[in-house]
Amino acid sequence: xxxxxxxxxxxxxxxxxxxxxxxxxxxxxxxxxxxxxxxxxxxxxxxxxxxxxxxxxxxxxxxxxxxxxxxxxxxxxxxxxxxxxxxxxxxxxxxxxxxxxxxxxxxxxxxxxxxxxxxxxxxxxxxxxxxxxxxxxxxxxxxxxxxxxxxxxxxxxxxxxxxxxxxxxxxxxxxxxxxxxxxxxxxxxxxxxxxxxxxxxxxxxxxxxxxxxxxxxxxxxxxxxxxxxxxxxxxxxxxxxxxxxxxxxxxx
Amino acid sequence: xxxxxxxxxxxxxxxxxxxxxxxxxxxxxxxxxxxxxxxxxxxxxxxxxxxxxxxxxxxxxxxxxxxxxxxxxxxxxxxxxxxxxxxxxxxxxxxxxxxxxxxxxxxxxxxxxxxxxxxxxxxxxxxxxxxxxxxxxxxxxxxxxxxxxxxxxxxxxxxxxxxxxxxxxxxxxxxxxxxxxxxxxxxxxxxxxxxxxxxxxxxxxxxxxxxxxxxxxxxxxxxxxxxxxxxxxxxxxxxxxxxxxxxxxxxx
DNA sequence: CGCGGCATTGATCCCGGTCAAAGGTCGTGG
DNA sequence: CCACGACCTTTGACCGGGATCAATGCCGCG
Numbered sequence: 001x002x003x004x005x006x007x008x009x010x011x012x013x014x015x016x017x018x019x020x021x022x023x024x025x026x027x028x029x030x031x032x033x034x035x036x037x038x039x040x041x042x043x044x045x046x047x048x049x050x051x052x053x054x055x056x057x058x059x060x061x062x063x064x065x066x067x068x069x070x071x072x073x074x075x076x077x078x079x080x081x082x083x084x085x086x087x088x089x090x091x092x093x094x095x096x097x098x099x100x101x102x103x104x105x106x107x108x109x110x111x112x113x114x115x116x117x118x119x120x121x122x123x124x125x126x127x128x129x130x131x132x133x134x135x136x137x138x139x140x141x142x143x144x145x146x147x148x149x150x151x152x153x154x155x156x157x158x159x160x161x162x163x164x165x166x167x168x169x170x171x172x173x174x175x176x177x178x179x180x181x182x183x184x185x186x187x188x189x190x191x192x193x194x195x196x197x198x199x200x201x202x203x204x205x206x207x208x209x210x211x212x213x214x215x216x217x218x219x220x221x222x223x224x225x226x227x228x229x230x231x232x233x234x235x236x237x238x239x240x241x242x243x244x245x246x247x248x249x250x251x252x
Numbered sequence: 253x254x255x256x257x258x259x260x261x262x263x264x265x266x267x268x269x270x271x272x273x274x275x276x277x278x279x280x281x282x283x284x285x286x287x288x289x290x291x292x293x294x295x296x297x298x299x300x301x302x303x304x305x306x307x308x309x310x311x312x313x314x315x316x317x318x319x320x321x322x323x324x325x326x327x328x329x330x331x332x333x334x335x336x337x338x339x340x341x342x343x344x345x346x347x348x349x350x351x352x353x354x355x356x357x358x359x360x361x362x363x364x365x366x367x368x369x370x371x372x373x374x375x376x377x378x379x380x381x382x383x384x385x386x387x388x389x390x391x392x393x394x395x396x397x398x399x400x401x402x403x404x405x406x407x408x409x410x411x412x413x414x415x416x417x418x419x420x421x422x423x424x425x426x427x428x429x430x431x432x433x434x435x436x437x438x439x440x441x442x443x444x445x446x447x448x449x450x451x452x453x454x455x456x457x458x459x460x461x462x463x464x465x466x467x468x469x470x471x472x473x474x475x476x477x478x479x480x481x482x483x484x485x486x487x488x489x490x491x492x493x494x495x496x497x498x499x500x501x502x503x504x
Numbered sequence: 505c506g507c508g509g510c511a512t513t514g515a516t517c518c519c520g521g522t523c524a525a526a527g528g529t530c531g532t533g534g
Numbered sequence: 535c536c537a538c539g540a541c542c543t544t545t546g547a548c549c550g551g552g553a554t555c556a557a558t559g560c561c562g563c564g
Contacts, residue, residue, distance in 0.1 A: 161413035162460030208414030249338035
């Protein structure tokens with residue numbers, strides 16, 4: 001579902017943009033972020049990269065600020081959110097390790113970004129990053145692919161916010177987090193424990209609900225035997241199948 | 253706001269991926285879709301492109317179908333929407349001329365696409381399109397840029413759906429349509445008439461509301477002297493400034 | 505003229521928001 | 535190690551915006 005097709009890069013060898021003396025099978029992964037780039041690009045990227053760490057609650061940048069750097073999240077969890085004049089906030093997504101924090105091709109940040117726990121990030125000056133990007137199709141394609149996945153997730157979120165009742169939003173959220181934290185495990189595994197890196201207020205701002213409604217949904221799932229809540233941010237999924245049934249509107 | 257920075261392609265001339273005998277200042281626009289590509293790519297694209305027209309109400313593809321073709325909308329308006337098992341639908345965006353209809357890098361369509369009026373589109377076989385894409389950074393960057401804008405709009409929609417009351421959603425919608433149909437005119441022009449290419453049901457599915465709520469909002473704006481409604485899908489914006497005031501949650 | 509589809513308007517209901525209070529959790533300092 | 539306090543979470547009571555149900559109006563077309 002989140003898969004991305006691979007551009008046929010083998011073909012490139014015979015293409016005039018890649019001279020024969022420069023085969024592009026030297027494409028490799030850059031850093032831990034899942035970016036693919038040529039060996040040359042990796043070197044160039046290393047030269048301009050900076051590692052940073054963020055403390056819990058620290059803001060990396062604000063919505064509408066002019067973009068100075070492109071960031072990648074190496075470790076931790078962040079939130080990307082937008083504010084309304086009356087102070088209401090909406091989290092557009094939770095950013096996890098390997099994610100691009102910002103789109104390279106825009107002039108201003110589309111949202112504010114804040115660390116939920118302590119985070120480690122990679123930072124690149126935008127212009128220099130984009131120069132490397134413009135000359136390395138494999139890197140460009142890799143960043144493009146990550147953004148395609150982000151767009152698909154945004155579209156799912158639009159469906160959730162526009163057409164799902166509160167209970168479904170919360171169960172969807174739990175299953176989404178479970179999936180992210182355990183990409184390998186079968187989805188029907190019982191007793192899976194997940195750690196919520198964010199507070200109830202953040203879950204509410206992500207799902208377009210209030211803290212109270214989120215809390216009531218958690219309590220209902222606990223009463224119904226679908227989850228345990230040993231601590232507020234520790235959730236044991238006792239019955240993932242039934243939880244999944246809560247997460248989609250069924251035929252009327 | 254929807255601006256996209258230009259990758260410094262001048263720089264490419266000296267880069268090894270573009271041999272000196274092949275300067276890349278032959279980059280030109282392909283078709284009416286606002287795509288930039290090298291002359292060579294334009295030729296290749298022309299070879300594999302097909303023009304098609306769609307009748308009003310015609311479905312181009314369904315959500316989850318495997319992608320066969322990449323489409324660009326040349327003329328008309330379409331809707332991209334997702335369905336829930338119980339039949340509820342959410343329109344993720346309205347597609348207008350110049351837009352990419354699908355992301356090239358995914359395996360399955362993320363939504364269904366339907367023509368609202370008669371449309372004319374360009375179609376490319378996905379694999380062959382992606383081969384050209386992979387070898388033309390200027391084209392890749394151009395498609396990437398369009399998708400960046402789409403992502404930003406999706407994020408705005410997330411904010412709207414998550415945190416705005418009905419009246420704000422509708423006034424936001426009217427101003428958005430006005431902006432799209434008259435990109436040049438000053439936003440304070442009075443008496444601007446816009447044509448809604450979609451029915452109330454589509455507006456409702458886009459804004460996460462019901463038909464009735466959308467209709468009531470229109471009626472309220474008419475009562476308050478903000479708009480005229482000579483026909484159900486013809487809207488005259490009488491007071492764009494006051495309409496704008498309706499469209500954002502104000503300080504409490 | 506009459507039919508069918510879309511839009512508007514009205515009456516009522518209910519989900520989730522708001523307001524308020526109590527209970528938990530955790531860090532800090534005695 | 536315990537006690538305090540700040541903050542977060544949970545729970546309850548009530549309210550309101552928008553959904554639902556229903557009827558009427560409007561317009562185009564055969």
